[in-house]
Amino acid sequence: MLSDNMTVSHTDLFSKFDPLIEMRRNLLDSGVEDPFGLVMERVLSPTVAMCNGRETILLGTYNYMGMTFDPDVIAAGKQALDDFGSGTTGSRVLNGTYAGHRAVEQALCEFYAMDHAMVFSTGYQANLGIISTIAGKGDYIVLDIDSHASIWDGCKMGDAEVVPFKHNDIEAMEKRLRRIPDGAGKLVVLEGVYSMLGDIAPLKDMIAVARKYGAMVLVDEAHSMGFIGPNGRGVAEDQGCLDQVDFVIGTFSKSVGTVGGFCVSNHPKFEIMRLVCRPYVFTASLPPSVVATARTSIRKLMHAGAKRAHLWENSKTLHKGLKDAGFQLGTDSPQSAIIAVIMPDLERGAAMWEALLHEGLYVNLARPPATPANMTLLRCSLCAEHSAAQVQQIIGMFTRAGKAVGILG
Amino acid sequence: MDREETSARIAALIAPFNKKEVAITDRTRFTDDLEFDSLTVMDFVAAIEDEFDIIISMNQQAEIENYGQLVDAVVKLRG
Numbered sequence: 001m002l003s004d005n006m007t008v009s010h011t012d013l014f015s016k017f018d019p020l021i022e023m024r025r026n027l028l029d030s031g032v033e034d035p036f037g038l039v040m041e042r043v044l045s046p047t048v049a050m051c052n053g054r055e056t057i058l059l060g061t062y063n064y065m066g067m068t069f070d071p072d073v074i075a076a077g078k079q080a081l082d083d084f085g086s087g088t089t090g091s092r093v094l095n096g097t098y099a100g101h102r103a104v105e106q107a108l109c110e111f112y113a114m115d116h117a118m119v120f121s122t123g124y125q126a127n128l129g130i131i132s133t134i135a136g137k138g139d140y141i142v143l144d145i146d147s148h149a150s151i152w153d154g155c156k157m158g159d160a161e162v163v164p165f166k167h168n169d170i171e172a173m174e175k176r177l178r179r180i181p182d183g184a185g186k187l188v189v190l191e192g193v194y195s196m197l198g199d200i201a202p203l204k205d206m207i208a209v210a211r212k213y214g215a216m217v218l219v220d221e222a223h224s225m226g227f228i229g230p231n232g233r234g235v236a237e238d239q240g241c242l243d244q245v246d247f248v249i250g251t252f253s254k255s256v257g258t259v260g261g262f263c264v265s266n267h268p269k270f271e272i273m274r275l276v277c278r279p280y281v282f283t284a285s286l287p288p289s290v291v292a293t294a295r296t297s298i299r300k301l302m303h304a305g306a307k308r309a310h311l312w313e314n315s316k317t318l319h320k321g322l323k324d325a326g327f328q329l330g331t332d333s334p335q336s337a338i339i340a341v342i343m344p345d346l347e348r349g350a351a352m353w354e355a356l357l358h359e360g361l362y363v364n365l366a367r368p369p370a371t372p373a374n375m376t377l378l379r380c381s382l383c384a385e386h387s388a389a390q391v392q393q394i395i396g397m398f399t400r401a402g403k404a405v406g407i408l409g
Numbered sequence: 410m411d412r413e414e415t416s417a418r419i420a421a422l423i424a425p426f427n428k429k430e431v432a433i434t435d436r437t438r439f440t441d442d443l444e445f446d447s448l449t450v451m452d453f454v455a456a457i458e459d460e461f462d463i464i465i466s467m468n469q470q471a472e473i474e475n476y477g478q479l480v481d482a483v484v485k486l487r488g
């Protein structure tokens with residue numbers, strides 16, 4: 001015990017952040033607007049908002065299907081606010097399951113044609129909860145090195161052995177599966193669309209290999225729901241292997257247009273997850289208005305074939321336009337609603353981001369460590385509500401900004 | 410296979426990743442001395458795993474800071 005007049009030297013726990021603070025200060029001192037501090041003052045539609053008093057086309061949201069202002073979705077939310085109040089104030093397993101939570105889980109079962117659906121407060125928590133709970137001590141998780149932070153954090157929170165493999169590399173995955181000791185439980189974790197470059201996984205081949213080695217398979221379809229696949233069920237549906245997937249993870253924060261996360265499965269014992277999965281149990285459930293909007297949106301997404309077709313058109317047009325203009329893109333062909341434009345470095349990436357904002361276009365600036373291979377990216381995510389004219393306008397803005405910043409010759 | 414032979418095989422694998430040609434001893438640290446970033450670690454670990462037909466999980470990697478610890482871990486994993 002220290003006496004009153006003794007002190008020990010004080011270590012500032014924040015000193016570990018000094019390199020990042022320094023990097024941010026250097027960036028902002030160069031005079032660019034803060035790419036991570038943008039405020040949308042008003043949102044006019046799924047594709048247009050007011051930023052710094054300027055009307056801005058939104059090309060950096062995950063509002064792929066443009067459901068956020070759908071009149072049926074809004075009406076369902078308002079009705080639920082009136083009927084059920086603003087929040088549940090409790091866990092799903094205590095006082096936090098209302099009729100609406102059951103109804104949205106039923107809608108998910110129908111959307112995916114699967115037996116079970118479990119709704120979490122976010123997609124982040126769905127990955128955290130399912131991965132950390134099903135893979136325990138002595139089990140092995142084999143996952144793609146470019147997996148989303150929520151997948152990594154789910155691995156970190158659990159007690160399983162974690163074995164990453166090179167992005168989308170089937171042979172590297174197979175080697176690791178082959179070396180796992182006999183009798184150990186195995187979980188392979190993949191994503192349909194990888195959100196940094198917008199590339200898809202060869203799920204059909206990867207899942208066939210995983211199953212050959214007796215692994216269970218979890219696929220995160222956060223960025224494909226509603227858009228990819230004949231019924232919008234994702235990349236696994238598109239490649240005809242959804243029946244080989246044990247767990248699909250998804251989110252309401254992208255195509256569905258609200259907030260929340262889920263896992264759907266045909267596993268006969270799946271319902272036990274509701275009692276053993278801590279990120280499900282020890283947090284409050286989603287507000288009634290949120291589950292009502294999600295349910296309405298999911299049901300509308302079942303019949304959104306025309307919107308899906310238009311979104312593919314947008315993705316193809318933008319990919320071709322930017323490629324023809326001379327930009328370096330993350331994929332050779334458009335594979336999803338995300339088109340990543342590769343920047344030479346963070347400084348020019350930030351300058352380009354700001355030039356686009358002044359043109360009236362918002363995109364996502366992504367930088368290491370979130371990006372693969374330490375790249376700086378301008379990530380464009382298209383919406384089914386972007387008009388063909390808006391896409392042409394966007395290509396013009398990129399071309400002008402690219403010349404102004406010196407990225408295009 | 411004894412420790413010396415294992416060490417020699419790992420030393421051969423490390424060469425292409427040892428850009429600054431740092432002299433390797435058992436106390437050489439991967440991040441501080443060899444300046445490996447996470448991508449280099451992944452490629453280097455994969456090379457060792459393939460050479461010895463083993464898995465070095467991330468949990469095990471977290472315990473390995475220097476070259477000597479890596480050699481010991483590989484010897485142990487080879488059984």
Ligand SMILES: Cc1ncc(COP(=O)(O)O)c(C=O)c1O
Nearest residue numbers: 122123124148195222251253260
């Ligand atoms: C692949 C992937 N999984 C999960 C999530 C988490 O989703 P949510 O926003 O619902 O937490 C995201 C979103 O950032 C994601 O990109």
